[in-house]
Every structure is written in C-alpha cells, then in structure tokens.
Amino acid sequence: MTESPSTTHNLNLLTALCAKLGVHSRYPRVSEQAECLLLDVSGLPPFAYNPSIIQTQGGLWMTYRYHFAGDFRTRLGICRISDGKAVRIQDLPIDGFSVEDARLFMFQMEPWLTWVEAKWEANFVNPKSVVKFAKLELPHNDNPALRLWQATRTYQPEFGGNDWSGIQKNWCFFEGYREILLCIFGTSPEQMIMKVDSDKAIAQWNTKPLQWPYGTARGGSILSYDGKLLHFFHSRTDTGRERRYFVGARLLESQPPFQTIAVSKKPILYGSEVDALTPAQRKSCPHWKRNVIFPCGAIQDGDGWLLSAGINDAACALITIKSNMLNL
C-alpha cells in the first residue's frame, strides 16, 4: 500500500526526531523498567528465551526454550540458577517436533511442567499445537552429574480442542484450594477455569471476562497471595504498524468460580524495542522479535516476587516485582 504524502512526510520527520533525541524505543528496555537479576547464561544455548522458574530440590530451577536447528523448531532445557549463574544445564527429555514455552508449577508439593508441542508443514505452513503437562522428577544418583530431570506421567488434556485440530497454547496451570489442579483455559470472551484430573476436565467455572485494555490476558503464572490468587499474565496489542506485549497482574478469588477481584490499572512491564543484545547479536538471531515480554513463571521473593520472562524471543530475564508495581 502506498503511503499518503503526509504520512511519508511525517515518517521522515519522525525518523529525524528519533535520531536527534537518540530515541530507539517507545518504552525503555525491560531492565530499566524494573530491577533485573544479573544472570550469567553463558552456559545456555545461544538466545535461549521464555524462562520459567520454580523453587524446588533445594534450589532455584529455570526452564527455557531454544532453537536447536536454525529454524523455527525449539527444545526445552532446564538449569539451576546458583549465584546468578546457570549451572547443571540439561535438555528436558520431552519428545516432539517442536516443544515450546515451558511453565513450571508446584502441585501437591511436587514440581510439574506444562508446555506446548507444535508441528507444521514446510515453511511454517498450517501450524498446529497442543498443550501437555507432566510431573518433573529428579531421581537420585550418587554422581551429581548424572542426576537429570525427567518428565513422567505426561498428559494431553482432552478438552478445549486440544487435539491437533488447531492451535492451543498459553494455558495456565496452578494448584488450587484443597490441592486440586486447576487450569485457566482462557480469559475472553469469558474466563474459563477447569479442574483437571489427569487428561480430563472434571469441573468447569465460567465467569465474566477479564477486562484489560492491553489485549487479551493469556498464559503467565499463578501464586497464592494474601488469601487470594495472584496471576501474572501477558497480553498483546497489534495495530498493524506495531505489535507489543505487556505484563499485567490480577487478583482472583481463591475459591470457585475464581472471579477476578482487581486487575492492574496499567501494565507492570512493557515490551521494548531495545534489549541487552548488540545489533550484531540481533542480526545473528533470526527469531529475534521486537517488543516482546513473555512471562512464564513467578515465585515469592521476600515481600515481592521474582518473575521470569522472555525478552524479544531471544533472552531470559529474572525480574524483581514489588507489590507497589502491581498497579492493582
């Protein structure tokens, strides 16, 4: 489509203004929006992203996603974060054409994992995906180097079109009252929360949709907070000219039907054009995407939280969130 003369005129002026002001982004890099832990990920595969975290087995563990073959396909890895450094790095033994966006959660005192398994025809035609979840186990071995995580009891829930007929992703599993497994299937056009037992939904609560101006709330991670549930989620706006991700938070009742009590008045974090990557690094990272902030995990951290999020599909960040940042 040809731009109108006035749009071309404005674009030239805006480009010149950006250069003059030294502006490269609408929002500053995520590390300038909130305090981020310095993370040494030099041992991880290049450009690993979309991390999830969990406190278990006496340490902080982080999953991530990475491209292993120079194309769209990804695998999942896990490492321990020790003194800010990624150690005990291993691939998660999960089969699939492409496995993506792991989210860790605790259920009945044990670590569990949910992820997306995707497949498509050549050139990313006709993509399909399903959501799966499994229990994570770290069997004992006298040799610590051989002590590797394993995914056991894998389930593919049989509801919500999770049957390779379309694209399913961004489900959010969490442990609810009385140690039941719950899953937020969606927040719009109405909130649908399922009670899950292995691969079955044995109860369902539908409530009013979550009203959040910054796009449909999806995915994220849920924690208990002050007798309620605190949900960190992501959303996205797409104007044709610009696509941008946001992180918000909301409080839900901890009992069915899990109504939303409050939601952030404005985003906690904004996806940004800028990040820690150099221009050369971006160039060598074909899956780099601007304006992405993608939370996959959260844990309690003192009087706040530690949120793990992917940055621009090319990096991992652990971000400190304080209660005054929730904007509830």
Next chain:
Amino acid sequence: MSKLWVQLGRAGDIMNILPLLWKDAQQGEKPRLMVAAEYAPLLDGVSYVDRAIYNGPHYELDKAVALARETSKDVVVTQFNSARQHVEAFTRSQKPGTATSFQKDSWRVAGRLGEWDKCYPLIFDRRDKAREEKLLRSNGLIVQGKKKPLMVLSVKGQSSPFPHADLLRELVTLKFGGAYNILELPQAERLYDLLAIYERAALLIAIDSAPLHLAWACRQFPVFALTQDKPSLWHGSSWRPNHLWYCRYHDWPERAVEMLAAIANMETMRITARPFVTAWSAYNDKTHYKACPQALPVATGSCGRDSGNQLKDEKRHPFLKDVLRMAMQRATAGDQQISLAVPGVNISPKVDVILPPYFAYRIEKNVDGDRFVPIVDLFTATKAWWKDALPEIPDFVLNDDGLWSEGLRMIFQKRGAKDVTGAATFIK
C-alpha cells in the same frame, strides 16, 4: 522623517495592521499611516496613529508610494490589493503568497510575522458615544426589560461577496428567529461605531468583509466567520481566536447544518470545569458543532496551509504546529492549559486535578470493553510550556497515521511529562 506605513485600503486591510501600529505606539514610537482619502475616517477612531492621506483611490499604490517617499526614507508598504507589479516592487521585493493569508503576508512584508501569534488587540480609543447611541436607538437596540439575545448578521460585502447570503439569512432566521433578535448589520457613520452593536450582541455571523475584521476589537465576542477560499486560501481572512466557528465559502453548503448546530450548542458546550482550551483536527470529523471558547475543533480550511495545498495529499489535514498556534492564541494566560486531542476523545473530569504536562495513550471504548491502543491521543500542557516546546516540535501533519503523536510523545517524555493513560477514553 519617521517610518511611514502605506496601506491605502480597504478598511479591513487597514484594521489588519492597526494592532501592529498600536504595538509600536506602546513602545513610544507613534506611527504614521498613509491611507486613501475614502478610508481616512476610519482613523478618526484611533489616537495612536498619525494619518497621512492619499487623495486618490486605494489601488494607486505606485503614486502613493512615490508621495510617501518624499516625506520619509523609511516607507513600509503592506498593501496587496493593487497592481501586482506595484505590490512586488514596493513590498520590500518579497513576493506575496509566502504566508498563509493576505493578512499575515501584510505582517510578513513589514518584517513582523513573528508577532502574529501575540494577538495584539485592535483598539479604537476614540469612539463617539453620541453617535453610537444614535445608531443603537435607530436600530431599536436600546430597550428596557427582558430582551432576546442579539444575533448580528453581516452577509454583504464588496471585495469578497458570499454566494449563499440569501440562504444563510433564511436558514438562520428560520432556526433562530424565535430565540434571537436577528439584526442585519446596518450602515454606520463610522465603521467602528458598529462596536456598540457588537458589545450588545451574543454572536456575529460575518462574511469576509470589514465587519469581520472589526470584530477583533471585541476579543471575547463570539464570531462565526465565513471566509474566502478562491482563488486560494491565501485570499481569505485568517482565523482569529474569537472565531468560534470558521468556514470557507465553498465549504459552507456542506457545513450549513453544522453551523446551525454550533450556534445552538454554543451556550451549553463546556469541555471541562476548568478553562482548558482543547484543540483537535476536525478536518475529517463531525465535531465542529462544538463551539465555545474552550473547544477548538480546527475545521477544514481554518489553516491557510494544509497537507492538500502543501504536500498534495488527497485528504486534507492541518499541520500540527498551526493547530497548536491557534490553541495558544485562543488561550489567554500563560498558565492556561491547552489540550491537544483527536476526534472521539472523551476527556475525564479527573484531568482537572492533574498537573500538566501529561499525555495519555488511547483507551478505546467498545461493546467488548476497553482496548489499549498504542497511540497517544491526549497531550496537555500550559500555554507557556507549549510556547517553549514549539521550536522543538517538527512540522508534522496532524493526520491519522499516529506518527505525529509518537513524535510529540517523545518530546513530552523528554521534558518530563507524566503518562496518565486512562484519563481519556476514545469512542469510535
């Protein structure tokens, strides 16, 4: 001898430069002005100008300038309504048409265009009360007791006749004949005697003629201005801050109903509780009926330049800076707040307690709830702030591509403005 200004006529053109002469007089330099004999009575109403009379028609600029040069080495010609070669020869060799209207060009050739935004007043300080009372009395305007508000029509003119005068008169009479006392502007012994009528009127509807220019002498007087647009926008009178509604002649048939709505809404319209000036481009929307001192819907043709005549845009849009300048002219004190918005923005009363400068991204209201759109469509700052920032703001076109908004947001953020997203909502 001191500087001699030459503006032989007509009355409107003379009144256009009187504010400049008044300004000079305030600074201790009583200016001299040469006018044609037929317009000399106009200067009876001002004390701050020494007049020099040219005894000939107003278009004999060459002869008048020759005469002027006999008495002054510093002759300033601001006149354009004469033979082109004379205009080009005498207006300091600067071609007319560079500014966006003949009025501003007059100031430009005097080297004073930069002062246009200061809105110097048009002062008639030698009014004749007896003559004014006679005029009022003869038009039945001195009445006791309750009376209907007065609407004044000025739809006759020589140099720029309005082609729809009869229709306008008919429409206004049909619509407002009951609520208003409608008076067609009478002849007065001196043009400025009409100020007595203006001071009693609720509004003036005026075509591009001397009474329209005279209305600037009553800055708070609501004016509905109809201005020339042929052969170009340059030939029409500039928008003035007291023009609550402004329309070019050839746009009027399409906008006539809107004009009636603007008059009907004039008394009830208020944007916020506090005296903000809220400006937006109304080139492509239907909100021009919002006519009050706080609302500044910049309608098609209000700016002498636009993206149509400057950039060959198919769809015309004003330039951002022109709209801002208009808003700054409308605002009076330096601490008065000016909001720049887009059509469809509904500003929450909450903004009344927010200290400017601030901006808000679009929150779009629709049946499914609110939706954030990454376009800033409310910018608020004081007049003084805008004035200071104006040189830094690029000459964006105020169109709907969002790019101007992005640039302006950068400047706002750089200058420490707050993000108050949520303080305004957008309804499609």
